[in-house]
Amino acid sequence: MLDIKLLRANFDEVKERLAKRGEDLSELDKFVGLDEKRRELIAKVEVLKAERNEVSQKVAEMKRNKENADDTIARMREVGDEIKTLDEQLHQVEEDLNYVIMRIPNIPHESVPVGDSEDDNVEVRTWGEKPEFAFEPKPHWEIGTDLNLLDFERAAKVTGSRFVFYRGLGARLERALISFMLDLHSEEHGYEEMLPPYLVNRTSLTGTGQLPKFEEDAFLVEEEDYFLIPTSEVPVTNYYRDEILDGAQLPVAFTAYSTNFRSEAGSAGRDTRGLIRQHQFNKVELVRFVKPEESYDELEKLTGHAEKVLRLLGLPYRVLKMCTADLGFTAAKKYDLEVWIPTQDTYREISSCSNFEDFQARRAGIRFRREQGAKPEFVHTLNGSGLAVGRTVAAILENFQQEDGSVVIPEVLRPYMGGKEIIR
RNA sequence: GGGGAAGUACUCAAGUGGCUCAAGAGGCGCCCCUGCUAAGGGCGUAGGUCGCGAAAGCGGCGCGAGGGUUCGAAUCCCUCCUUCUCCGCCA
Numbered sequence: 001m002l003d004i005k006l007l008r009a010n011f012d013e014v015k016e017r018l019a020k021r022g023e024d025l026s027e028l029d030k031f032v033g034l035d036e037k038r039r040e041l042i043a044k045v046e047v048l049k050a051e052r053n054e055v056s057q058k059v060a061e062m063k064r065n066k067e068n069a070d071d072t073i074a075r076m077r078e079v080g081d082e083i084k085t086l087d088e089q090l091h092q093v094e095e096d097l098n099y100v101i102m103r104i105p106n107i108p109h110e111s112v113p114v115g116d117s118e119d120d121n122v123e124v125r126t127w128g129e130k131p132e133f134a135f136e137p138k139p140h141w142e143i144g145t146d147l148n149l150l151d152f153e154r155a156a157k158v159t160g161s162r163f164v165f166y167r168g169l170g171a172r173l174e175r176a177l178i179s180f181m182l183d184l185h186s187e188e189h190g191y192e193e194m195l196p197p198y199l200v201n202r203t204s205l206t207g208t209g210q211l212p213k214f215e216e217d218a219f220l221v222e223e224e225d226y227f228l229i230p231t232s233e234v235p236v237t238n239y240y241r242d243e244i245l246d247g248a249q250l251p252v253a254f255t256a257y258s259t260n261f262r263s264e265a266g267s268a269g270r271d272t273r274g275l276i277r278q279h280q281f282n283k284v285e286l287v288r289f290v291k292p293e294e295s296y297d298e299l300e301k302l303t304g305h306a307e308k309v310l311r312l313l314g315l316p317y318r319v320l321k322m323c324t325a326d327l328g329f330t331a332a333k334k335y336d337l338e339v340w341i342p343t344q345d346t347y348r349e350i351s352s353c354s355n356f357e358d359f360q361a362r363r364a365g366i367r368f369r370r371e372q373g374a375k376p377e378f379v380h381t382l383n384g385s386g387l388a389v390g391r392t393v394a395a396i397l398e399n400f401q402q403e404d405g406s407v408v409i410p411e412v413l414r415p416y417m418g419g420k421e422i423i424r
Numbered sequence: 425g426g427g428g429a430a431g432u433a434c435u436c437a438a439g440u441g442g443c444u445c446a447a448g449a450g451g452c453g454c455c456c457c458u459g460c461u462a463a464g465g466g467c468g469u470a471g472g473u474c475g476c477g478a479a480a481g482c483g484g485c486g487c488g489a490g491g492g493u494u495c496g497a498a499u500c501c502c503u504c505c506u507u508c509u510c511c512g513c514c515a
Contacts (some may be wrong), residue, residue: 042475046484053484056496060442069495076495237506373453376472392475 001363013156017107020114020324027100027302034097041093047398048079054075073393102206106359108324109296109333111317115323121336122323128316130340131399138405139343140397141274144170146405147423149397150275151351161272162264162279164390169423173396173409174282176416177389178257181284181309185386189305191255191286196235198258199226204238207364209330209356216265219279232285233383236316238364244376245368251290251298255386258283275390276348282389288382289366292358295380296333299355303335306351306386313410315395316340318347332357337387339395348392353384 007014011032018025055076062069075285131137144150150169155163159351166174185191205211205227205262210218229235236256245252260283271277286305290298303319322334331354338347358378361367400408406424409417409421 039475042484046475049485050483056442057445059495063442073495080495287491 001101001359002107003358003362004035004101006102007031014107018105019089020108021105021327022116022302023105027103030100031097033095034100036388038090038093038097041086041090045083045090048083048086052076052079052083070118078419094105102363105329106327106332106356108327109355109357111296112327112333113321115325118323118326119216120323122321122337124319124321125309126316126318127303129339130316131293131342133342133401133403133405137342137398137401139274140341141359143397143401143405143407144275144393147407149173149423160279162277164275164278169417169420170235170393172417173393173413173423174389176413177283177392178284179416180413181386181389182255182257184309184312185255185284185286185305189253189255189286189308191253191305194232194236194239194254194256196229196232196239196256197256198229198235198261199224200229200234200238202228204234204241204364207238207241207289208234208360209363210234213329217263219261219263229258230262231260231283231385232256232258233287233385236285236287237360237381237383238367240364240366242365243367245366245379247288247291247368247370247374250368250379251288251294253289254287254289256285258285275394278390281391284386284389286353286384286386289368290382292377292380295355295357295382298380298382299333299335299353302382302384303337306337306353306384309392310339310350310388312412313392313396315399319349328352328354330354330356330359332359335384337385339391340399341395342398342410348391348395349388350383350395351387356381356383 015025015028018028030136038217046419055072059069059072059076062072090287114118115121138146141150141152145152147170148167151165151167152163155165158165182193186193199221202211202225205218210230218230235258236254239254240252259280261280264277264279267277275281286302288298288302307317307319317337317339320336320338322328322331322336327334334352334354336349337351337353339350340346342347360381361378366379366381368379369376396410397407402408402422404424406422408422409420414421
Protein backbone atom coordinates (compact mmCIF):
# COMPACT_ATOMS: atom_id res chain seq x y z
CA MET A 1 0.00 0.00 0.00
CA LEU A 2 1.29 3.39 -0.95
CA ASP A 3 1.33 6.46 1.25
CA ILE A 4 -1.97 8.15 0.57
CA LYS A 5 -0.47 11.57 1.25
CA LEU A 6 2.32 10.96 -1.22
CA LEU A 7 -0.22 9.86 -3.79
CA ARG A 8 -2.32 12.95 -3.13
CA ALA A 9 0.59 15.37 -3.33
CA ASN A 10 2.45 13.82 -6.28
CA PHE A 11 -0.21 11.94 -8.16
CA ASP A 12 1.12 12.44 -11.66
CA GLU A 13 4.69 11.61 -10.76
CA VAL A 14 3.69 8.46 -8.86
CA LYS A 15 1.49 7.39 -11.72
CA GLU A 16 4.34 7.85 -14.16
CA ARG A 17 6.67 5.72 -12.06
CA LEU A 18 4.02 3.03 -11.68
CA ALA A 19 3.43 3.06 -15.42
CA LYS A 20 6.92 1.64 -15.91
CA ARG A 21 5.62 -1.63 -14.56
CA GLY A 22 3.46 -1.94 -17.64
CA GLU A 23 0.38 -2.82 -15.63
CA ASP A 24 -3.15 -1.63 -16.12
CA LEU A 25 -3.58 1.52 -14.02
CA SER A 26 -7.11 2.49 -15.01
CA GLU A 27 -8.35 2.05 -11.43
CA LEU A 28 -5.79 4.50 -10.19
CA ASP A 29 -7.51 7.51 -11.73
CA LYS A 30 -10.45 7.02 -9.39
CA PHE A 31 -8.20 7.87 -6.50
CA VAL A 32 -8.25 11.64 -6.84
CA GLY A 33 -12.03 11.99 -6.87
CA LEU A 34 -12.57 9.50 -4.05
CA ASP A 35 -9.91 11.10 -1.90
CA GLU A 36 -11.46 14.53 -2.32
CA LYS A 37 -14.95 13.23 -1.66
CA ARG A 38 -13.74 11.49 1.46
CA ARG A 39 -12.19 14.58 2.94
CA GLU A 40 -15.22 16.65 2.08
CA LEU A 41 -17.50 14.23 3.93
CA ILE A 42 -15.18 14.06 6.91
CA ALA A 43 -15.12 17.86 7.20
CA LYS A 44 -18.93 17.98 7.11
CA VAL A 45 -19.66 15.19 9.51
CA GLU A 46 -17.06 16.25 12.05
CA VAL A 47 -18.59 19.67 12.45
CA LEU A 48 -21.90 18.01 13.26
CA LYS A 49 -20.30 15.58 15.67
CA ALA A 50 -18.58 18.40 17.49
CA GLU A 51 -21.95 20.10 17.84
CA ARG A 52 -23.55 16.93 19.09
CA ASN A 53 -20.87 16.48 21.73
CA GLU A 54 -21.26 20.02 22.92
CA VAL A 55 -25.06 20.01 23.06
CA SER A 56 -25.16 16.62 24.75
CA GLN A 57 -23.21 18.16 27.59
CA LYS A 58 -25.73 20.95 27.76
CA VAL A 59 -28.64 18.52 27.87
CA ALA A 60 -26.97 16.67 30.72
CA GLU A 61 -26.62 19.94 32.59
CA MET A 62 -30.24 20.92 31.98
CA LYS A 63 -31.43 17.52 33.20
CA ARG A 64 -29.37 17.90 36.31
CA ASN A 65 -30.97 21.29 36.91
CA LYS A 66 -34.39 19.76 36.23
CA GLU A 67 -34.93 22.06 33.27
CA ASN A 68 -36.96 21.05 30.25
CA ALA A 69 -34.69 19.99 27.37
CA ASP A 70 -37.32 18.72 24.94
CA ASP A 71 -36.68 21.35 22.28
CA THR A 72 -32.94 20.80 22.32
CA ILE A 73 -33.37 17.06 22.13
CA ALA A 74 -35.75 17.36 19.18
CA ARG A 75 -33.26 19.54 17.35
CA MET A 76 -30.39 17.16 18.04
CA ARG A 77 -32.44 14.27 16.75
CA GLU A 78 -32.26 15.88 13.32
CA VAL A 79 -28.55 16.45 13.63
CA GLY A 80 -28.18 12.79 14.58
CA ASP A 81 -30.04 11.69 11.47
CA GLU A 82 -27.84 13.86 9.33
CA ILE A 83 -24.71 12.41 10.90
CA LYS A 84 -25.98 8.93 10.20
CA THR A 85 -26.57 9.71 6.53
CA LEU A 86 -23.16 11.30 6.10
CA ASP A 87 -21.42 8.47 7.93
CA GLU A 88 -22.99 5.96 5.59
CA GLN A 89 -21.79 7.92 2.58
CA LEU A 90 -18.34 8.20 4.12
CA HIS A 91 -18.13 4.46 4.72
CA GLN A 92 -19.03 3.77 1.11
CA VAL A 93 -16.44 6.21 -0.20
CA GLU A 94 -13.78 4.75 2.10
CA GLU A 95 -14.60 1.27 0.91
CA ASP A 96 -14.25 2.37 -2.71
CA LEU A 97 -11.02 4.19 -1.94
CA ASN A 98 -9.68 1.17 -0.13
CA TYR A 99 -10.52 -1.02 -3.09
CA VAL A 100 -8.35 1.19 -5.28
CA ILE A 101 -5.36 1.66 -3.00
CA MET A 102 -5.11 -2.00 -2.02
CA ARG A 103 -4.69 -2.85 -5.69
CA ILE A 104 -1.98 -0.34 -6.51
CA PRO A 105 1.43 -2.02 -6.77
CA ASN A 106 4.61 -0.74 -5.18
CA ILE A 107 6.68 1.98 -6.81
CA PRO A 108 9.86 0.63 -8.42
CA HIS A 109 13.10 1.96 -6.95
CA GLU A 110 15.12 4.27 -9.17
CA SER A 111 17.88 1.68 -9.48
CA VAL A 112 15.49 -0.82 -11.07
CA PRO A 113 15.96 -1.20 -14.83
CA VAL A 114 12.95 -0.22 -16.90
CA GLY A 115 11.69 -3.08 -19.03
CA ASP A 116 8.74 -4.68 -20.78
CA SER A 117 9.25 -8.32 -19.91
CA GLU A 118 11.55 -10.80 -18.21
CA ASP A 119 13.89 -10.42 -21.19
CA ASP A 120 14.85 -7.02 -19.80
CA ASN A 121 16.09 -8.36 -16.47
CA VAL A 122 19.75 -7.56 -15.98
CA GLU A 123 22.36 -10.16 -15.13
CA VAL A 124 24.40 -8.79 -12.24
CA ARG A 125 26.91 -11.61 -11.76
CA THR A 126 27.43 -15.31 -12.29
CA TRP A 127 29.20 -17.80 -10.08
CA GLY A 128 30.54 -21.32 -10.50
CA GLU A 129 31.53 -23.63 -13.29
CA LYS A 130 28.82 -25.30 -15.29
CA PRO A 131 29.43 -29.06 -15.31
CA GLU A 132 30.68 -30.72 -18.49
CA PHE A 133 29.29 -34.20 -19.02
CA ALA A 134 31.02 -36.89 -21.07
CA PHE A 135 27.65 -38.63 -21.24
CA GLU A 136 24.04 -37.67 -21.82
CA PRO A 137 22.88 -36.13 -18.51
CA LYS A 138 19.47 -37.13 -17.22
CA PRO A 139 16.79 -34.75 -15.98
CA HIS A 140 16.39 -34.78 -12.20
CA TRP A 141 13.04 -36.57 -12.25
CA GLU A 142 14.63 -39.52 -14.04
CA ILE A 143 17.59 -39.61 -11.66
CA GLY A 144 15.24 -39.31 -8.70
CA THR A 145 12.96 -42.06 -9.94
CA ASP A 146 15.81 -44.38 -10.98
CA LEU A 147 17.50 -44.05 -7.59
CA ASN A 148 14.20 -44.47 -5.74
CA LEU A 149 14.43 -41.00 -4.26
CA LEU A 150 11.26 -39.53 -5.77
CA ASP A 151 7.89 -41.07 -6.60
CA PHE A 152 5.66 -38.85 -8.69
CA GLU A 153 3.33 -41.59 -9.90
CA ARG A 154 2.10 -42.68 -6.52
CA ALA A 155 1.77 -39.06 -5.40
CA ALA A 156 -0.55 -38.50 -8.37
CA LYS A 157 -2.58 -41.50 -7.23
CA VAL A 158 -2.71 -40.49 -3.59
CA THR A 159 -3.29 -36.78 -4.17
CA GLY A 160 -3.01 -35.48 -7.73
CA SER A 161 -0.67 -33.85 -10.17
CA ARG A 162 2.17 -31.63 -8.94
CA PHE A 163 2.73 -33.64 -5.76
CA VAL A 164 5.57 -35.96 -4.90
CA PHE A 165 6.71 -38.56 -2.38
CA TYR A 166 10.35 -38.37 -1.31
CA ARG A 167 11.78 -41.75 -0.29
CA GLY A 168 14.88 -43.00 1.47
CA LEU A 169 17.92 -40.87 0.77
CA GLY A 170 15.71 -38.53 -1.24
CA ALA A 171 13.72 -37.68 1.87
CA ARG A 172 16.96 -37.53 3.81
CA LEU A 173 18.48 -35.14 1.28
CA GLU A 174 15.53 -32.77 1.54
CA ARG A 175 15.76 -32.85 5.32
CA ALA A 176 19.55 -32.41 5.21
CA LEU A 177 19.19 -29.31 3.06
CA ILE A 178 16.62 -27.78 5.38
CA SER A 179 18.86 -28.32 8.39
CA PHE A 180 21.95 -27.12 6.56
CA MET A 181 20.27 -23.90 5.44
CA LEU A 182 18.72 -23.17 8.83
CA ASP A 183 22.02 -23.80 10.60
CA LEU A 184 23.92 -21.60 8.17
CA HIS A 185 21.53 -18.67 8.51
CA SER A 186 21.07 -18.89 12.24
CA GLU A 187 24.68 -19.65 13.17
CA GLU A 188 26.64 -17.72 10.53
CA HIS A 189 24.28 -15.00 9.32
CA GLY A 190 22.64 -13.93 12.57
CA TYR A 191 19.05 -14.93 11.94
CA GLU A 192 16.72 -16.24 14.62
CA GLU A 193 15.10 -19.49 13.62
CA MET A 194 11.33 -19.57 13.54
CA LEU A 195 8.77 -22.28 12.80
CA PRO A 196 5.51 -20.57 11.83
CA PRO A 197 1.90 -21.66 11.38
CA TYR A 198 1.12 -22.99 7.91
CA LEU A 199 -2.42 -21.63 7.94
CA VAL A 200 -3.05 -17.91 8.17
CA ASN A 201 -6.06 -15.63 8.14
CA ARG A 202 -7.15 -13.20 5.49
CA THR A 203 -5.74 -10.17 7.28
CA SER A 204 -2.25 -11.64 7.24
CA LEU A 205 -2.34 -12.36 3.52
CA THR A 206 -3.54 -8.82 2.97
CA GLY A 207 -0.71 -7.50 5.11
CA THR A 208 1.99 -9.01 2.92
CA GLY A 209 0.16 -8.22 -0.32
CA GLN A 210 -1.07 -11.59 -1.60
CA LEU A 211 -4.63 -10.38 -1.06
CA PRO A 212 -6.90 -8.99 -2.32
CA LYS A 213 -5.50 -9.28 -5.84
CA PHE A 214 -4.13 -12.80 -5.93
CA GLU A 215 -6.63 -14.89 -4.01
CA GLU A 216 -6.80 -17.56 -6.73
CA ASP A 217 -3.11 -18.39 -6.20
CA ALA A 218 -3.68 -19.68 -2.68
CA PHE A 219 -5.44 -22.69 -1.18
CA LEU A 220 -8.35 -21.77 1.06
CA VAL A 221 -9.82 -23.72 3.95
CA GLU A 222 -13.33 -22.43 3.48
CA GLU A 223 -14.90 -23.44 6.80
CA GLU A 224 -12.37 -21.35 8.73
CA ASP A 225 -11.49 -18.80 6.07
CA TYR A 226 -7.85 -19.78 6.59
CA PHE A 227 -5.33 -19.94 3.77
CA LEU A 228 -2.46 -22.38 3.34
CA ILE A 229 0.66 -20.25 3.26
CA PRO A 230 2.28 -19.77 -0.15
CA THR A 231 5.52 -18.82 1.66
CA SER A 232 6.56 -18.34 5.27
CA GLU A 233 7.08 -14.68 4.39
CA VAL A 234 3.39 -14.35 5.25
CA PRO A 235 3.31 -15.61 8.84
CA VAL A 236 6.79 -14.33 9.66
CA THR A 237 6.25 -10.79 8.37
CA ASN A 238 2.83 -10.64 9.99
CA TYR A 239 4.39 -11.74 13.27
CA TYR A 240 4.79 -8.03 14.08
CA ARG A 241 1.57 -6.84 12.45
CA ASP A 242 0.02 -3.86 14.25
CA GLU A 243 2.99 -3.47 16.53
CA ILE A 244 5.49 -0.73 17.25
CA LEU A 245 9.03 -2.05 17.57
CA ASP A 246 11.88 -0.55 19.52
CA GLY A 247 14.27 1.02 17.00
CA ALA A 248 17.24 -0.19 19.02
CA GLN A 249 16.25 -3.78 18.21
CA LEU A 250 16.46 -3.25 14.46
CA PRO A 251 17.35 -4.93 12.24
CA VAL A 252 15.31 -7.96 13.26
CA ALA A 253 16.11 -11.06 11.21
CA PHE A 254 14.20 -14.34 11.12
CA THR A 255 14.86 -17.48 9.16
CA ALA A 256 11.95 -19.85 8.86
CA TYR A 257 11.50 -23.24 7.31
CA SER A 258 8.01 -24.06 6.13
CA THR A 259 6.14 -26.12 3.65
CA ASN A 260 4.46 -23.85 1.10
CA PHE A 261 1.30 -24.37 -0.88
CA ARG A 262 0.47 -22.78 -4.21
CA SER A 263 -2.43 -23.44 -6.51
CA GLU A 264 -0.30 -22.55 -9.54
CA ALA A 265 -3.41 -21.23 -11.21
CA GLY A 266 -2.39 -19.91 -14.57
CA SER A 267 0.72 -22.04 -14.96
CA ALA A 268 -0.98 -25.13 -16.37
CA GLY A 269 1.34 -26.97 -18.72
CA ARG A 270 4.52 -25.31 -17.40
CA ASP A 271 7.13 -27.45 -15.67
CA THR A 272 4.71 -30.33 -15.42
CA ARG A 273 7.52 -32.81 -14.73
CA GLY A 274 9.83 -32.86 -11.79
CA LEU A 275 10.31 -30.77 -8.70
CA ILE A 276 10.35 -27.30 -10.22
CA ARG A 277 6.68 -26.42 -9.86
CA GLN A 278 4.81 -28.36 -7.18
CA HIS A 279 1.64 -27.47 -5.31
CA GLN A 280 3.52 -28.25 -2.11
CA PHE A 281 7.18 -27.52 -1.55
CA ASN A 282 9.64 -26.70 1.19
CA LYS A 283 11.48 -23.47 1.55
CA VAL A 284 13.79 -21.81 4.03
CA GLU A 285 12.95 -18.13 4.11
CA LEU A 286 14.85 -15.07 5.27
CA VAL A 287 12.89 -12.09 6.61
CA ARG A 288 14.30 -8.78 7.82
CA PHE A 289 12.67 -5.78 9.51
CA VAL A 290 14.96 -2.78 9.09
CA LYS A 291 15.21 0.99 9.32
CA PRO A 292 14.25 2.74 6.08
CA GLU A 293 17.64 4.28 5.46
CA GLU A 294 19.31 0.88 5.66
CA SER A 295 17.00 -1.19 3.51
CA TYR A 296 19.00 -1.13 0.28
CA ASP A 297 22.20 -2.14 2.02
CA GLU A 298 20.15 -4.78 3.78
CA LEU A 299 18.90 -6.10 0.45
CA GLU A 300 22.48 -6.67 -0.74
CA LYS A 301 23.29 -8.36 2.54
CA LEU A 302 20.26 -10.64 2.39
CA THR A 303 20.93 -11.56 -1.22
CA GLY A 304 24.47 -12.48 -0.19
CA HIS A 305 23.11 -14.77 2.52
CA ALA A 306 21.02 -16.65 -0.03
CA GLU A 307 23.96 -16.84 -2.47
CA LYS A 308 26.14 -18.28 0.26
CA VAL A 309 23.98 -21.42 0.30
CA LEU A 310 24.57 -22.02 -3.40
CA ARG A 311 28.29 -21.34 -3.08
CA LEU A 312 28.71 -23.78 -0.22
CA LEU A 313 26.79 -26.40 -2.16
CA GLY A 314 28.91 -25.70 -5.22
CA LEU A 315 25.96 -25.03 -7.50
CA PRO A 316 26.53 -22.64 -10.43
CA TYR A 317 24.15 -19.72 -10.43
CA ARG A 318 23.57 -16.18 -11.59
CA VAL A 319 22.00 -13.12 -10.03
CA LEU A 320 19.41 -11.14 -11.95
CA LYS A 321 18.23 -7.66 -11.17
CA MET A 322 14.56 -7.74 -12.03
CA CYS A 323 13.23 -5.06 -14.35
CA THR A 324 10.12 -2.97 -13.71
CA ALA A 325 7.90 -5.43 -15.59
CA ASP A 326 9.03 -8.43 -13.53
CA LEU A 327 9.03 -7.03 -9.99
CA GLY A 328 5.83 -8.54 -8.74
CA PHE A 329 3.13 -6.55 -6.98
CA THR A 330 4.86 -5.76 -3.72
CA ALA A 331 8.57 -5.28 -4.37
CA ALA A 332 10.34 -1.98 -4.93
CA LYS A 333 13.45 -3.88 -5.97
CA LYS A 334 14.15 -7.55 -6.44
CA TYR A 335 17.03 -9.88 -7.22
CA ASP A 336 16.42 -13.40 -8.42
CA LEU A 337 19.00 -16.11 -7.92
CA GLU A 338 18.91 -18.66 -10.70
CA VAL A 339 20.60 -22.02 -10.45
CA TRP A 340 22.02 -23.88 -13.40
CA ILE A 341 19.86 -26.79 -14.59
CA PRO A 342 22.01 -28.69 -17.11
CA THR A 343 19.33 -30.68 -18.89
CA GLN A 344 17.27 -27.56 -19.52
CA ASP A 345 20.43 -25.76 -20.60
CA THR A 346 19.30 -22.76 -18.61
CA TYR A 347 19.24 -21.10 -15.23
CA ARG A 348 16.07 -21.54 -13.16
CA GLU A 349 14.84 -19.36 -10.30
CA ILE A 350 15.74 -20.75 -6.90
CA SER A 351 15.46 -17.60 -4.79
CA SER A 352 13.85 -14.17 -4.90
CA CYS A 353 15.24 -11.45 -2.67
CA SER A 354 13.12 -8.33 -2.35
CA ASN A 355 12.99 -4.98 -0.65
CA PHE A 356 9.39 -3.96 -0.10
CA GLU A 357 10.34 -0.68 1.51
CA ASP A 358 7.30 0.34 3.60
CA PHE A 359 4.73 -1.22 1.24
CA GLN A 360 4.04 -4.24 3.44
CA ALA A 361 4.70 -2.39 6.68
CA ARG A 362 2.01 0.14 5.80
CA ARG A 363 -0.52 -2.59 5.01
CA ALA A 364 0.37 -4.60 8.06
CA GLY A 365 0.94 -1.69 10.45
CA ILE A 366 4.51 -2.57 11.38
CA ARG A 367 6.30 0.44 12.86
CA PHE A 368 9.20 1.39 15.08
CA ARG A 369 10.31 4.25 17.29
CA ARG A 370 13.81 5.57 16.87
CA GLU A 371 13.86 6.38 20.55
CA GLN A 372 11.47 6.49 23.44
CA GLY A 373 8.73 9.01 22.82
CA ALA A 374 9.61 9.46 19.15
CA LYS A 375 6.91 9.37 16.53
CA PRO A 376 6.37 5.89 15.10
CA GLU A 377 7.69 5.29 11.57
CA PHE A 378 7.09 2.38 9.25
CA VAL A 379 9.85 -0.20 9.07
CA HIS A 380 11.08 -1.51 5.77
CA THR A 381 10.57 -5.23 5.24
CA LEU A 382 12.68 -7.55 3.12
CA ASN A 383 12.64 -11.21 2.40
CA GLY A 384 14.32 -13.79 0.27
CA SER A 385 14.35 -17.51 -0.23
CA GLY A 386 17.35 -19.09 1.32
CA LEU A 387 16.54 -21.36 -0.62
CA ALA A 388 13.67 -23.20 -2.24
CA VAL A 389 14.52 -26.72 -1.13
CA GLY A 390 12.87 -28.84 -3.83
CA ARG A 391 14.57 -26.87 -6.56
CA THR A 392 17.86 -27.26 -4.73
CA VAL A 393 17.39 -31.03 -4.74
CA ALA A 394 16.69 -30.87 -8.47
CA ALA A 395 19.86 -28.84 -9.03
CA ILE A 396 21.98 -31.19 -6.93
CA LEU A 397 20.72 -34.29 -8.74
CA GLU A 398 21.34 -32.78 -12.14
CA ASN A 399 24.64 -31.01 -11.56
CA PHE A 400 26.31 -33.74 -9.53
CA GLN A 401 25.11 -36.80 -11.44
CA GLN A 402 27.70 -39.35 -12.55
CA GLU A 403 27.89 -41.52 -15.63
CA ASP A 404 26.90 -44.63 -13.62
CA GLY A 405 23.67 -42.94 -12.55
CA SER A 406 24.83 -42.08 -9.02
CA VAL A 407 24.89 -38.62 -7.50
CA VAL A 408 27.73 -37.11 -5.47
CA ILE A 409 26.54 -35.42 -2.27
CA PRO A 410 28.01 -31.92 -1.71
CA GLU A 411 30.55 -32.02 1.07
CA VAL A 412 28.74 -29.57 3.35
CA LEU A 413 25.70 -31.85 3.36
CA ARG A 414 27.51 -35.05 4.24
CA PRO A 415 27.37 -34.51 8.02
CA TYR A 416 23.61 -34.18 7.60
CA MET A 417 23.49 -37.38 5.50
CA GLY A 418 25.06 -39.72 7.99
CA GLY A 419 28.49 -39.25 6.42
CA LYS A 420 27.33 -40.63 3.07
CA GLU A 421 29.28 -39.28 0.08
CA ILE A 422 27.32 -40.63 -2.81
CA ILE A 423 23.78 -41.70 -3.59
CA ARG A 424 23.58 -44.80 -5.76
C1' G B 425 -18.46 -29.50 19.79
C1' G B 426 -21.31 -27.92 24.59
C1' G B 427 -21.52 -24.85 29.28
C1' G B 428 -19.55 -20.79 32.26
C1' A B 429 -16.24 -16.25 33.07
C1' A B 430 -13.55 -12.32 31.16
C1' G B 431 -11.32 -8.51 27.54
C1' U B 432 -10.67 -0.70 29.96
C1' A B 433 -4.32 3.15 28.40
C1' C B 434 2.88 0.54 29.41
C1' U B 435 0.93 -2.82 33.73
C1' C B 436 -2.81 -3.66 37.46
C1' A B 437 -7.52 -1.83 38.12
C1' A B 438 -12.54 1.25 39.41
C1' G B 439 -16.55 2.20 36.64
C1' U B 440 -24.83 -0.60 35.33
C1' G B 441 -26.99 5.88 30.41
C1' G B 442 -25.24 12.50 31.43
C1' C B 443 -20.07 17.03 36.37
C1' U B 444 -16.01 9.86 33.74
C1' C B 445 -15.07 13.63 26.51
C1' A B 446 -12.05 6.92 31.93
C1' A B 447 -11.10 7.35 38.96
C1' G B 448 -7.03 5.17 41.54
C1' A B 449 -2.35 2.50 41.98
C1' G B 450 2.15 0.80 39.96
C1' G B 451 5.69 1.88 36.33
C1' C B 452 8.04 5.63 33.57
C1' G B 453 9.81 10.98 32.92
C1' C B 454 11.15 15.71 35.12
C1' C B 455 11.92 18.25 39.72
C1' C B 456 12.56 18.91 45.28
C1' C B 457 14.68 17.00 49.75
C1' U B 458 18.49 14.21 51.82
C1' G B 459 26.63 14.06 51.94
C1' C B 460 25.71 8.98 48.88
C1' U B 461 22.11 5.08 49.08
C1' A B 462 17.44 3.74 51.07
C1' A B 463 13.06 6.23 52.32
C1' G B 464 10.04 10.67 51.37
C1' G B 465 7.60 14.87 48.64
C1' G B 466 5.87 17.68 44.06
C1' C B 467 4.53 17.80 38.93
C1' G B 468 3.64 15.20 34.37
C1' U B 469 2.06 10.75 31.68
C1' A B 470 -3.65 8.39 25.83
C1' G B 471 -0.93 6.65 22.76
C1' G B 472 -2.20 6.54 18.05
C1' U B 473 -4.71 7.99 13.88
C1' C B 474 -7.82 11.02 10.62
C1' G B 475 -9.50 16.06 8.98
C1' C B 476 -8.67 21.53 8.73
C1' G B 477 -4.28 24.75 9.14
C1' A B 478 1.99 27.70 6.77
C1' A B 479 2.31 27.02 11.97
C1' A B 480 0.57 27.52 16.79
C1' G B 481 -3.56 25.14 17.29
C1' C B 482 -8.69 23.43 16.70
C1' G B 483 -11.78 19.31 15.89
C1' G B 484 -13.33 13.88 14.94
C1' C B 485 -12.45 8.75 16.53
C1' G B 486 -10.83 5.46 20.83
C1' C B 487 -12.71 1.10 26.94
C1' G B 488 -11.26 -6.48 22.07
C1' A B 489 -13.74 -5.62 16.61
C1' G B 490 -18.10 -4.31 13.91
C1' G B 491 -23.16 -2.95 13.98
C1' G B 492 -27.70 -1.18 16.71
C1' U B 493 -30.79 1.66 20.44
C1' U B 494 -30.47 6.93 22.35
C1' C B 495 -30.43 13.97 22.22
C1' G B 496 -26.17 11.38 24.73
C1' A B 497 -22.99 4.63 25.33
C1' A B 498 -17.02 1.99 28.56
C1' U B 499 -22.11 1.30 30.57
C1' C B 500 -28.07 -1.34 27.22
C1' C B 501 -28.93 -4.87 22.69
C1' C B 502 -26.95 -7.98 18.42
C1' U B 503 -22.90 -10.41 15.64
C1' C B 504 -17.90 -11.76 15.60
C1' C B 505 -12.75 -12.41 17.66
C1' U B 506 -9.44 -13.67 21.63
C1' U B 507 -8.17 -15.50 26.55
C1' C B 508 -9.33 -18.39 30.93
C1' U B 509 -12.18 -22.48 32.83
C1' C B 510 -15.34 -27.02 33.17
C1' C B 511 -17.30 -31.14 30.11
C1' G B 512 -16.74 -34.04 25.56
C1' C B 513 -13.36 -35.61 21.71
C1' C B 514 -8.26 -36.11 20.42
C1' A B 515 -1.93 -36.58 18.55
